[in-house]
Amino acid sequence: xxxxxxxxxxxxxxxxxxxxxxxxAQGRACVRFDYFGHGxxxxxxxxxTIGRWAEDVIAVLDALTEGPQVIVGSSMGGWLMLLAALARxxxxxxxxxxxxxADFTEDLMWREMPAAVRDALRRDGVWHRPSEYSxxxxxxxxxxxEEGRRHLLLDRPIPLRxxxxxxxxxxxxxxxxxxxxxxxxxxxxxxxxxTLVKEGDHRLSAxxxxxxxxxxxxxxxxxxxx
Numbered sequence: 001x002x003x004x005x006x007x008x009x010x011x012x013x014x015x016x017x018x019x020x021x022x023x024x025a026q027g028r029a030c031v032r033f034d035y036f037g038h039g040x041x042x043x044x045x046x047x048x049t050i051g052r053w054a055e056d057v058i059a060v061l062d063a064l065t066e067g068p069q070v071i072v073g074s075s076m077g078g079w080l081m082l083l084a085a086l087a088r089x090x091x092x093x094x095x096x097x098x099x100x101x102a103d104f105t106e107d108l109m110w111r112e113m114p115a116a117v118r119d120a121l122r123r124d125g126v127w128h129r130p131s132e133y134s135x136x137x138x139x140x141x142x143x144x145x146e147e148g149r150r151h152l153l154l155d156r157p158i159p160l161r162x163x164x165x166x167x168x169x170x171x172x173x174x175x176x177x178x179x180x181x182x183x184x185x186x187x188x189x190x191x192x193x194x195t196l197v198k199e200g201d202h203r204l205s206a207x208x209x210x211x212x213x214x215x216x217x218x219x220x221x222x223x224x225x226x
Contacts, residue, residue: 001070001217003032004057004077004084007101008131008138010039014205015074015098015213022214028221031064046126046139049147050076050105054083061091068093070220072213075101075175075202078183083151085160094220097166098204098213101175102183103155105148108175109140121145154182163191163223165216167209169200 001023003016010016011032023030035053037045057080061069069092073081078100085092101108110118121127121142128137164187168177177196184194200209 001028001030001072001221002057002060002065002081003030004071004073004080005032005035005038006075006077007104008038008045008134009074009077010034012039013074014203015210018210018214019072019217022217026218029065031060033060033064046141049144050079050083050151051147054080054087054151057081057084058087061088065091067091070094070096070217072096072098072217073100074098076104078102079104079151079153082153082158082160085162086158089160089162092160092162094162094223095160095164096213096216096220097164097180097183099168099172099175099177099202100166100180100183102179103148103152104175104179105145106152107154107179110145154179154186156186157188158183158186159188161189163220164189164193165220166192166194167197167200167204167212167216168194169197169202169204169209171198171200172202174202 003019011034016032020030034041035056037043037048071081078097079102081095117127126139126141129140130137166180168180170177180194184192
């Protein structure tokens with residue numbers, strides 16, 4: 001199993017740690033890592049792009065895993081896992097998205113930004129976005145937005161046919177659960193389920209949420225590889 005974290009997140013988070021512990025207890029191989037500019041990895045976060053971070057996931061698949069993998073992607077990691085699966089379909093036997101944020105740079109950032117913020121991005125190349133997850137605002141660059149357009153997925157069929165399990169909180173203030181409905185509709189796989197958690201937030205890190213996640217991992221990891 002490979003875990004892909006979220007935007008400005010790292011591999012020490014609650015979900016990543018719970019997955020690693022469960023995999024150790026069950027004798028499963030597990031890889032968690034930090035993208036370029038995240039956590040313990042080198043690089044300037046503000047220089048990162050969707051394409052650069054997707055390359056990190058593909059590099060981990062190529063260099064650190066063997067055989068078919070279940071990829072778990074949280075928030076931005078849900079977009080990156082799809083891009084990695086499209087690049088290496090033969091290496092992926094299942095996908096699990098936790099509030100998957102496919103196309104978020106366009107749908108949830110650019111289109112939702114006030115005109116003044118878009119103007120500032122065009123003028124300055126960067127906008128510092130306040131975040132409830134950090135005391136410091138996140139730098140959002142025009143390059144992140146423009147490069148993200150090269151990787152948009154939800155405007156056409158996504159040619160992935162492996163099993164997919166999606167988990168999304170209905171009280172998610174960051175990635176509306178309707179985004180997961182768009183993903184369900186776009187995926188060509190016929191084995192796709194979406195679990196909506198009525199009281200769930202964006203993180204889905206409560207004990208019941210983690211139990212659902214671990215159950216989904218167990219289901220796909222125990223399924224025969226195609």
